[in-house]
Amino acid sequence: MNKLLQKNPWLGSASGTAQFQGLILAPSIMSLYPQDRPIVLVIDGLDESDDEECVDIVAQEFPKLPATFRIIVTSRPLPEIEHTFAFVPVVHRHAIPIRGVDNIWDVCLYTRQRLDKIAKDRHNASADWPGVELRNQLIEKAGGHFLWIYTAVEILSRHVSIDNALVALLNTSGGSSVEVTMDELYTILLEKCPWDDDEFAVG
Template structure:
């Protein structure tokens, strides 16, 4: 008798590495050879190239494809209507609103505005819910569907142009961001937007999610300012009550929106990707410069093995934000497009902390990341790399920086 197993994989396209996507799809393809186990797999994804190619490799009889925008609009609208009814019912109960709120007419208007996008409906519900006592007012803001915002005057005007699903999504993102801004006077409001851009710019461009407690130690902004900014973004970000758990986007479309100047045409909100990566690189280097040191895990025993050291000690001495900085700072430098030169920030950091950085990576069992980083950084230097003399360090013997790959003897791994 065979066993029937069900797998549900949501948003396969959000997998960090295309190679992992290929591995997942190939493993599922091989599952047909199993004799005692039958698999049923439900998978959702945007139609990215690696996923399309991977699915095409499967025999047609073994998979069925459903393209959302090819499904009849009335079916999608009916599903969105049910979604809205259920979530608004919960909001009505939580906020003690009238039993007939919001009414069938308003739900139909919301369905029309969603234009087939569940992420629009979900974002709208989160925005309304965050209004709490003023949830009904939040709904009224969303239902003002006859305006576009003029950011130079902060006023509204009407438009007769057709609104596509993407524009509807952009519109609700702008609405949520606009109404999340406190009612500061103009000079203070400008400072708030700066903190907002740096905060959300960091979150959407992180290569690995960080918690709120880790994030506040990374940017060059006040801890209180970042926490207050995050508190206004629950409709757009998954912000756990436990501030040690990672922050995540509710949907990758928010990242796409913020990075596209054509879609996010408010200069207070648009995130310049290269500049934001440069800011993250600067912040990572600053954090490492202030944190890394010789024998950072205080073992006081050259040659000790990582496997012989408790992981809790490593986590205590190398908290998540420092580990993130050590692993990803060079990738942020790469994405920023910055050209390296003598005595710049990267050069100064490597002169002072190269061995400290490599030691930290060895404690994290990520020395390969250091090799990849050096391989990338070397050709980006505007001058010929300087050969380093052989240096003996408690845990690392580094022979030459300019050799590719870097040959190291790491006694800790």
């Protein structure tokens, strides 16, 4: 690949598509890929990319890789992503219901482990903090959204008063869109920042 860049220095500042075609799909590189075993690539959270070209590369250029490549892409079913992949014949879709048993179980397991650690780290908290009922309420608030519960427990782990933080989290909207509920979490985070500290506020 270094030789390719030396021979074609313009690739260093080229578009993502041109770089993928000129480097990853270059015949001299393609011949080096193993042919006797599968190569698995995982692209997690494609919907989090704000680069439309990135989505196009995954949909249009990745299928040009050798058949030994297996590519797993996770994403929310955003209309633009669904439209892009709808015309790619090699794509096999597998939907995971946000409130499906497997997904909810993962959220429950993660929540229990993180809350147990928070209780252990806080010497003034009981071993079973915050209790089964409040823990289940927090899980229900997440609505199956892993990003929500991840952000929520991060808030709890950093808050001076975990009880007050928990009350604030449980008072956020339930059943709203994930965008609305995430906005509420970020608001809680911002409200706890030391904005009266000039060094923090100015950066």
